[in-house]
Amino acid sequence: MKTDETAADGPSIKIYHELMAYKVADILLVSSPYDAFIMEEEGRLSNRIINQYKGLNLSKPPKLTFAFSVTEAFEQLQSKPFDLVLAMPGLAGMDVYTFGRQLKEQYSQIPFCLLFHNTCDINRYADAEPESAVYRTYIWRGKADLLLAIIKNFEDEKNVAFDTQNAKVRVIIMVEDSPYHYSSLLPVLYKHIVIQTQSVMEDSINEEQRILKRRGRPKILVAHDYDQAMTLFELYKPYVLSVFTDMRYVMNGQEDPYAGCKLLTRIKSEIPDLPLLILSTEEKNRDIAATIPAQFINKNSNNLHDQIKSFFVTHLGFGAFVFRMPDSSEIARASNLREVEKLLPDLPDASMLHHARHNDFSRWLLARNEVDFALSLKP
Structure with missing residues (x-):
């Protein structure tokens, strides 16, 4: 199993420029002023989202826009494009499901998600109205994650x-x-x-x-x-x-x-x-x-x-590769490809066959985005 030290510079890296092409850039959050106040109580929600993105080294976070009534929500929707609409119950002007239906009639391409405070809210609203316009329902517990x-x-x-x-x-x-x-x-x-x-x-x-x-x-x-x-x-x-x-x-x-x-x-x-x-x-x-x-x-x-x-x-292969014998006893471990390559000449055939049969090499390589190498090793 020869590793390729230049894999990161090879042609395979070019495809990553094209991945995750779609990004959510603008979100409309529709809620009552009270719910907005509760959501912002622990600090500005936009800042908390930014901190989540920075903490995980993710790309540019989306912009969050609040609307405090159905009327204001449709005014915002007419003024700029949104990628996602989130709404909470208790809206001024109409109930949240009616708002969802009207949103889908006018902006069918925008997914509409509900944020409830607890499952009791879901049951109460679901009994009154089917979720045909709802992309997905979530329980909001105050955390930006x-x-x-x-x-x-x-x-x-x-x-x-x-x-x-x-x-x-x-x-x-x-x-x-x-x-x-x-x-x-x-x-x-x-x-x-x-x-x-x-x-x-x-x-x-x-x-x-x-x-x-x-x-x-x-x-x-x-x-x-x-x-x-x-x-x-x-x-x-x-x-x-x-x-x-x-x-x-x-x-x-x-x-x-x-x-x-x-x-x-x-x-x-x-x-x-x-x-x-x-x-x-x-x-x-x-x-x-x-x-x-x-x-x-x-x-x-x-x-x-x-x-x-x-x-x-x-x-799922995200840790060190632990070389084992068929009886599961550990004989060596490697944290990266170079360490694996150094260990290979001294490993017993029984261990190599054991891992090959269980697809362990391929799974470990897939976790490291070494996709072509991983698939070439699948039995």
């Missing part, structure tokens, strides 16, 4: 087709039907994806190359039921890095308490070595996950962040 996750997730959905086809960018599918839980999980996942992607970049590449390489980070695609998840899986099967799923959600039109198990079992039958993760609040599902087999994390865990980080490092 949710807005960053909303923005990045929408950008991923817009960019995924081009980025996978042209640069073989990896995809993580998350299946979760609860706004409460995906509103909590998405910020965590994006934080770890960005941090881990940056952590495995070779020291030899320059800052410009680092910025370009960050555009090749894995995309996150969200599904809310079994059918949506399978549609995404079939569409992006060659590029799927992992599937994270809840256990209980709709399958074949009805809620199924084991839909997540059925989904991962089917996916496992098609890609046996794909790392899979069940995220559930029901501890009994830990044993079910082991039968697939898949990893399990309890969503109510006090160290949820640490466990998700551990999954990225241990199972």
Whole structure:
């Protein structure tokens, strides 16, 4: 397995200029003056978004514009183009769903997302009006990292087709039907994806190359039921890095308490070595996950962040490469390609065959955006 010391300067780096072409530049946030006050209470929301972007070394953050009534919102929409509209309940002038319908009638190209304070609000409004005009509903708990996750997730959905086809960018599918839980999980996942992607970049590449390489980070695609998840899986099967799923959600039109198990079992039958993760609040599902087999994390865990980080490092290739024998005993580890190359001549054939059969080399290289090299090693 010969590494290429000039890979960062080769022609493959050029495609990164074209990745993540779509960016959210302007967001309209429509709320009551009271909700706007609450959102700004911990500091200007725009500044908090900027700090989130800077903290993760992301590109230029979008501009956030407030509107305090439906009338003001439509005036803003007429004055300039927006990429995304977020709205909270309790609007002056009309209810939030009527506003959403009118928005879609006049500006059908702009996605409309709802921000609720809690799940009780969702249930109350959902009983009164269907969500046909709503792109997605989130639970706002006062943290700007949710807005960053909303923005990045929408950008991923817009960019995924081009980025996978042209640069073989990896995809993580998350299946979760609860706004409460995906509103909590998405910020965590994006934080770890960005941090881990940056952590495995070779020291030899320059800052410009680092910025370009960050555009090749894995995309996150969200599904809310079994059918949506399978549609995404079939569409992006060659590029799927992992599937994270809840256990209980709709399958074949009805809620199924084991839909997540059925989904991962089917996916496992098609890609046996794909790392899979069940995220559930029901501890009994830990044993079910082991039968697939898949990893399990309890969503109510006090160290949820640490466990998700551990999954990225241990199972998705973002940590050091740990060379093991077939009995799982560790014999060596390497933190980068050069260390791997130095170790190879002295490693037992049994270890090499063990990792090759489990696709470990390819997965580790994919985490480092060495896509062509990784795919050449797949059995």
